[in-house]
Amino acid sequence: MSAPIDPQDLAYEEAALELENIITALEAPQVSLEDTLALYERGKALARRCEKLLEQAELRVRTLDGEEA
């Protein structure tokens, strides 16, 4: 994983995908203790981001008028 993005900037799909990858890594037996803790922290942050998106989202609607791009 190179330069992980702040979870706050991730869309739901990205956060959920990274979370799944982290879980797969954590389920492998050869992880070092240091990596384990780091991964767990990141995973929890990603899960919180997903939760926030699910709970607080309000549908945004905008209308294109005329020939606006």
Place this chain on the structure above:
Amino acid sequence: MNFVDSPETPWYIRGVSQIPLFQPGALTVSQVNRYVQDLLAADPLLQDVWVQGEISNFTRAASGHVYLTLKDSGAALKCVIWKTNAGRVRFTLSNGLAVEAHGYVGVYERDGAYQLYIDAIRPAGEGRLFQEFLRLKAQLEALGLFDESRKRPLPSFPRRIGLVTSPTGAALQDMLNTLRRRYPLAEVILSPSAVQGESAPDELVRALERLWRLEPQPDVVIVARGGGSLEDLWAFNDERVVRAIAASPAPVVTGVGHETDFTLADFAADLRAPTPTGAAELCTPDRADMRAGLDSLERRIDLAIEQQLALRRSGLMNARARLERVSPRRRLDNERQRLDGFGKRLAQQALTNIRLRRAALDGLNNHLNALNPLAVLRRGYAAVFNAQGLPVISTQRIHPGDEVNVKMADGQFGAQVQSVNVEGEPE
């Protein structure tokens, strides 16, 4: 022949020559009506005919049968639709409606009236329109615009959803409600357009092009409108609209009309939904399902960390145990214990040795005691010593008259040998 002559037999069976110049009697009403019915029944056109006209005198009987009159500017035709056929009519019949009706013309002999027995009915002009639809479909299909291989998958979690629909229609509200409930995470971009009428095809194309010019573009586009007649939906069969949908950089989902309506736009789309609401559902995951999926992920991560920690705890305990076994203190204790062990064994051995020697000593002592001459004396024997103090153990060493000393257990006395008898072992 009797039957030929019978007044019941139609004249054309009896033969032209048999037509009486003067009718002996008139035909009955039934005969006339039957005659007309037979005439009509034999006519191929009238047995399979489409008739166009305007509905009037529309009635639905209690029996379920429908009675109506089709008329044009100059004439009227009574019609009936039997209950089963009436049930299959897909649109509302009412007076004033221009329709095309299919069926056969027959005489209702009871009334002496002929009528059209309708088995199928459609709004006027639809027949022609439908032909046009089939022609266009074949044409565009040949260009490959409807090929399965062109169809793209929809994104699982669209962030921006484009909507091409009427801003005033019920379809828009239905779709927004559905999206609000299911997937409020998305942003909806409405690109409004008329959805029927002359200007509709152009407006639909421009509405799509407006969405493409956005930066960033929508992840998926819904093209939708509510139900209507073939004529109402006709804009969605327009070649310009079909081409625009096929050229869309983002996947297109159509939701046009009712479940049973198919337009060419539907064939060109990446996915057809039966209704506008259906389109909104097909584009998006349900928030409730996402919630459940997230819960599952959270459980998995907690479980994974638990297991990692448990693994380490048990590893730690193992290591500690192994460390303990080889630690200096442990070795010291071990050695101490060994020493103690040795000490004990040593002591035990020593004790044993001593006991053994004592026993041996005792044995020897006893032996010695047993051999003690004094013990012999205690048994009542006497020991004889000569004048030199030497023991006399053989009769050959003693002579009568010798002076001897006789030792007993508790003392001694002097004696003189009187006589000597030699018997027993020599020395």
